[in-house]
Amino acid sequence: MxxxxxxxxxxxxxxxxxxxxxxxxxxxxxxxxxxxxxxxxxxxxxxxxxxxxxxxxxxxxxxxxxxxxxxxxxxxxxxxxxxxxxxxxxxxxxxxxxxxxxxxxxxxxxxxxxxxxxxxxxxxxxxxxxxxxxxxxxxxxxxxxxxxxxxxxxxxxxxxxxxxxxxxxxxxxxxxxxxxxxxxxxxxxxxxxxxxxxxxxxxxxxxxxxxxxxxxxxxxxxxxxxxxxxxxxxxxGCEIAFVENLDTFVDNLKAVSPTLFLSVPRLWTRFQMGVLAKMPPKKLNTLLSIPLINKIVAKKIRQQLGLDSARVFGSGSAPLSPATIRWYQRIGVNITEAWGMSETNALGTNCHPFRADKIGSIGKAYPGVELRIASDGEIQVRGEFLMKEYYLEPDKTAEVFTDDGFLKTGDKGEIDNEGYVKITGRLKEIFKTAKGKYVAPVPIEAKLMENPLIEQVCVTGTNLKQPIALVVLAEDAKQHDHEHINSSLERTLEKTNRSLESHAVLDGLLIVQEAWTPDNGLLTPTLKIRRHLLEGRYHEEIARPISSAISWL
Known part of the structure; x- marks a missing residue:
């Protein structure tokens, strides 16, 4: 085309x-x-x-x-x-x-x-x-x-x-x-x-x-x-419905019963927490393990979510935890992650059709999308879907295009033998510890997010001996005492650290009380974290020596 x-x-x-x-x-x-x-x-x-x-x-x-x-x-x-x-x-x-x-x-x-x-x-x-x-x-x-x-x-x-x-x-x-x-x-x-x-x-x-x-x-x-x-x-030529307000969201969703449903990781996690608040994980796991019963239970959950008619489920804007995707898979909701940018008109890669063995990747390039990995690991794309320029900023426009017309996306990635792409970090987000070693925060954040008690996370560590992670707990965590939360987070931290090279091992998790939102400026309108502002907000806490694996600020 x-x-x-x-x-x-x-x-x-x-x-x-x-x-x-x-x-x-x-x-x-x-x-x-x-x-x-x-x-x-x-x-x-x-x-x-x-x-x-x-x-x-x-x-x-x-x-x-x-x-x-x-x-x-x-x-x-x-x-x-x-x-x-x-x-x-x-x-x-x-x-x-x-x-x-x-x-x-x-x-x-x-x-x-x-x-x-x-x-x-x-x-x-x-x-x-x-x-x-x-x-x-x-x-x-x-x-x-x-x-x-x-x-x-x-x-x-x-x-x-x-x-x-x-x-x-x-x-x-x-x-x-x-x-x-x-x-x-x-x-x-x-x-x-x-x-x-x-x-x-x-x-x-x-x-x-x-x-x-x-x-x-x-x-x-x-x-x-x-x-x-x-x-x-x-x-x-399909039908598009809208939401009246936040309070009517669920009712509007059920009334529309969409066949296409897109969301972002934070909302997918909240939907999951809503289900688990009504049915404890242990009971749900038991029911989903019983043949025939599992299909009935899964269908009922989809109906409660308003997603019983949906055939395409999408997630973007930020990585969605593989554990969350697998949880949804068990109830018949196969979430396909995708990747794109404003500069590409959102076109890039997609995991559709869903493949369980490719969870954790952002999928393959769409037809018409030329994609390559540059020598520094950057994902670069070319095609007729690219922006014309940055308005009134010719220098920034020139910086973002290669001599042969590829867009420099700023994302680092790798491609497997089937053409599926994984993001391994952002070039600008990679930081250097006091040891002079570079750390990519995004893959570490994805590992931590597999714990459903964690809603938001930011791994940081410029000039620190070892990186640390700022963590905002999910609403569901309020149902548990500190001992339960600490124990759960310690297990997640140990599991994550076992998978990391020594220079990237986290010293600990800092639990912050204030949620990060667009209103307080710590999230973009598309719910991406603003790292430089978070690092500024918690500068003193980040610089302070870690006394325990889990610290509450």
Whole structure:
């Protein structure tokens, strides 16, 4: 497949408007009731919104931001921005004032769509005066008397755009800002062609069809949700439902019963802890060991999770513990890990179809993805799915590409004889101990995470005699006393250390009380740890001599 044979998302909208106008496309819950939009109704809203944007007389190719949690209007605004000839700039719904200001100023946005937010007033205070404010139709907008240039009803009062404009595949479609785990976020410029290439590959590889259903709840400002869920829906014509709020998540999930379900390691672990809170591990293991009974029990658990119809389960953003994947396998949930980046439109490698013997790998390269391991162990990729550049940062763009057009991913890895790739660390995250030895933290963290009492972990040790690990305990750990927790963690530490070279052996685990979240800045919006900030936050504790294998801070 080459980009010249691909269709843009707008062309796919025109296709579904014509071929299945009455089929339900978007399902938005409001006050506990799903409001359904057919492809025709979605197209009409897109066209009216596009007319409203055109009426603003922005210069062609202007940048327009979207600041909202996932909702039907997010998709509609995204398509309308394309139809009006502009470029979308998504911003994480959890972004603080500093990030919002940086993205809007750096990208020179002319307008911003404001939607479902938890901290509406504070976040909107970061929007510069000259940026036009366009509102989605949600209570947080009205309740806070937010000053808007146009409300949704006003935007939808325009006559529908009558034409079917088609952008060139080489045109810029969107600027995706990275989550900024090591500094200011970079603006990844993705074209219609690179986005279409990636989205079509997801559809083809996973076999998505019009009969599939997905729940869109991971941030649409992140490339995975933007291509694997939204992008796939454009190219397979499937149904997309949304979550009303955090409290209704489980009910919405059960009501939708998706056939495609993506999550991140932290949420997969929480789902698991929820099951184990209702049924002790020993009892569950016994039931799952009995023929016939095991299938009944497994099905009941999947139904309780809302996953009884799902045929594709995905996990990304960070490594998922092999022990967790094997636990889910026993209840008929075969989680396939995948790997990709904003710079690759999320396309890279995938473990689909699921293979138990490849647990721990990130899978094989998709068709059309050239992948190699450089002399320093770095994973490098090349293909028509790659970004065009980093917006306004030619030096950083030049740094990230090799002379022969491969993207330097920053991830270290190895490939087996079947083409399956394992990540062995991040080049920039590898640190040097006081002994002058280099340590890759990611594989060690994955080993520690096999203990279900551990929810978050950060291995560090620059200039220390031996590395140590900062640990946040899972909610389930509160049910146990310190003696039980210490005993469990000591066993995990001993098991982990036995598998490590002497210079990488951990001196101990430091148990911290504060969870790491996007709100306190210690996680990115995509739930990756911000190592440099964690190391700064706990600098004194890290530098202090270890007195015992398990220390509580």
């Amino acid at each position: 080459t980009t010249q044979h691909l269709k843009t998302p707008l062309e796919m909208l025109y296709h579904w408007e014509t071929t299945q106008p009455d089929a339900i496309y978007l399902r938005q819950p409001v006050d506990g009731v799903f409001h359904d939009y057919s492809w025709y109704e979605t197209g009409q809203q897109v066209r009216r919104l596009a007319s409203a944007l055109i009426a603003q007389n922005f210069d062609p190719g202007s940048h327009i931001a979207i600041l909202s949690k996932n909702c039907a209007e997010w998709f509609i605004a995204d398509l309308a921005i394309m139809m009006a000839g502009h470029i979308s700039v998504p911003i994480y719904a959890t972004a603080g004032q500093e990030t919002i200001q940086y993205v809007l100023n750096h990208s020179n946005c002319q307008a911003i769509f404001i939607g479902k937010l938890d901290d509406t007033i504070n976040q909107c205070d970061a929007i510069p005066e000259h940026v036009k404010r366009l509102g989605f139709p949600y209570p947080n907008i009205e309740k806070n008397n937010l000053k808007l240039d146009y409300h949704w009803a006003e935007l939808q009062a325009q006559p529908p755009h009558p034409g079917n404009p088609v952008p060139a595949l080489t045109d810029t479609m969107t600027i995706i800002y990275t989550s900024g785990s090591t500094g200011n976020p970079k603006g990844v410029v993705n074209t219609f062609g690179s986005y279409a290439f990636a989205s079509q590959q997801f559809v083809d590889t996973m076999g998505f069809t019009t009969q599939d259903r997905a729940l869109s709840y991971l941030p649409l400002a992140h490339i995975t949700e933007r291509t694997v869920v939204e992008g796939s829906s454009f190219y397979c």
